[in-house]
Amino acid sequence: MSLAENTNISIEKIAKSRIDSIDFENLKFGTTFSDHMLVCHYKDGQWGDVQIKPYGPMSFEPSINVFHYGQAIFEGMKAYKDSNDDVWLFRPRENWKRFNKSAERMEMPQIDETRFVDGLKTLLNLDREWVKPGQGNALYLRPFMIGTHPGVVAGPSSEFMFCIICSPARTYYSGKVKVQIAEHYSRAANGGVGYTKCSGNYAGQFYPTKLAQQKGYQQVIWTDDATHTKLEEAGTMNVFFRIGDTLITAPTSERILDGVTRKSLLDIAKSKGIDIDVRTIVVQELLDAHAKGELKEIFGAGTAVTIGQIEGFAYQEKFYSLPEIADENSFAVQLKNSLQGIQQKTVEDIFGWTEKVEKK
């Protein structure tokens, strides 16, 4: 039985691929989309068939839930191509599980593994030419779900659309970034939605991030909203701190996204014998370690960038530079090489994290 039969996937192919018009050497992240997308509608308490069809605009009433009450969640994943022209996913079922965690908190329906993972693979099989091989190349995958029921009643939607769109990408950030530690603004509340990938968590960050950028810092490191002392995460990255030779990162919580990159890095670090410490870390500790010369590295971890090295942080109008560190001594660089190697299939995947997209 074919996958398509198994899950009732209908496929409408594009008349002519757009791929020849794309300059893959000069991609701006997230602005180019592959030929096809996956669409699935939820109505009357159940998901309908999965449709794969040409990427393009869709029609919505101006009163749909997502425009007013913000029921919208997403995931961010990547597909990679190895030197044998095979396409691979990295831990896709982790994204599927997290998507459903987000859905639960946002009062949206759960979606089954078949529609999410097998649907995605069917889509990728069709658009496999859009996944380019080679270091730093990937097809960024964006599953998302929105409330589509029309009506301006402040309550959950009864209809939803699940959709996957794909955007060819080269690695996101280049170079180290400067960050600002949040002293007033926040991204998450206790008992709130910080651990989900709901759309509102992102919109709320743009203004404070702009203020930071106006001062010359590219990103904000968020702290807990009650005391602004606990270091939590960055805009779309979890954060790691190296003090001495220990790698510290905050435990996941209601306020912090359980990043796939974060947990993969923790496993890789463990396998390399790096000392790791998953615990609350406060700003004062960072300042103290910096004063003693023990704060060696800070980096962000997320699907878009893999690892983003941080050159220093601003706090209370003062900027704290981190020491220069040679690549061979850097945890960030070591871990990034290992993780990217596994993802790109140039390093053995001892963890069993990669999943092949079978050719059909």
Add this chain to the structure above:
Amino acid sequence: MSLAENTNISIEKIAKSRIDSIDFENLKFGTTFSDHMLVCHYKDGQWGDVQIKPYGPMSFEPSINVFHYGQAIFEGMKAYKDSNDDVWLFRPRENWKRFNKSAERMEMPQIDETRFVDGLKTLLNLDREWVKPGQGNALYLRPFMIGTHPGVVAGPSSEFMFCIICSPARTYYSGKVKVQIAEHYSRAANGGVGYTKCSGNYAGQFYPTKLAQQKGYQQVIWTDDATHTKLEEAGTMNVFFRIGDTLITAPTSERILDGVTRKSLLDIAKSKGIDIDVRTIVVQELLDAHAKGELKEIFGAGTAVTIGQIEGFAYQEKFYSLPEIADENSFAVQLKNSLQGIQQKTVEDIFGWTEKVEKK
């Protein structure tokens, strides 16, 4: 010079009104829309012309900002018809100002008073048949703005749509409701977006509200996320507490919406010589006042319901009933009658809050 010339408002009228197909006696809130809507696009750093056209679906790419990063804000207002067949707005410029406050925090463009208020009046003039006279009837107005730029980059949109849709409504709630005081979940963070009418503030409330509803409480009264002791507001209402003969409500803050109903009620109460106290009020105070028999009334205040009386609250698995109170002794009923009277033009508007929609 006509209003339309002044603001470059183009009007495309519906071929045939749908109004005869509507059962105005049996309206479900927020599900029926009037013939026309207002649409205005922001691009290249500026707002374009205002278009008024038939209400209906529009086409959007699946990658637009609002579906992923949640840039979406709205307002909720009402138009009323008096016995002379004149249509009135209630403090529309307060909504316009608050809309721009929301826009600033969500990193969205400011919109001018002309496009918002005059645009709205032009729309209402066209759809004035949709505003029905008589107690409890109104046309609910929903201005909103969404990020419409395609592209899955976690950053603010460069293109936006401002839109106003109108939904005929009869007053929202009927009867008193039971509420639950939030002990774990939250709607707002310090340094967050709680004071804005951004879409994400609503989606985050649906799940905890469902949990409360499963226990028999229709609404949640939100508390501060850090201590869950301060009583803040309800889902789409500010909250008032009457202890003895003093009316208490929390001060507005970063976490609380500055409600137009709330501030109008404070002014009306003042004019009636009611003792008001705008200050932080904590759960323990409520419990103590209840124990002493001094907690006489709790009510919510918002555009949809005007005033929603609360019959009791649940806290730590216990339900606290409020005493029965005769209408003539109830602050809620007195204030509601005064406010609705002003809105419906049956009570003199000594505050100058109402604005006529001129016939054109």
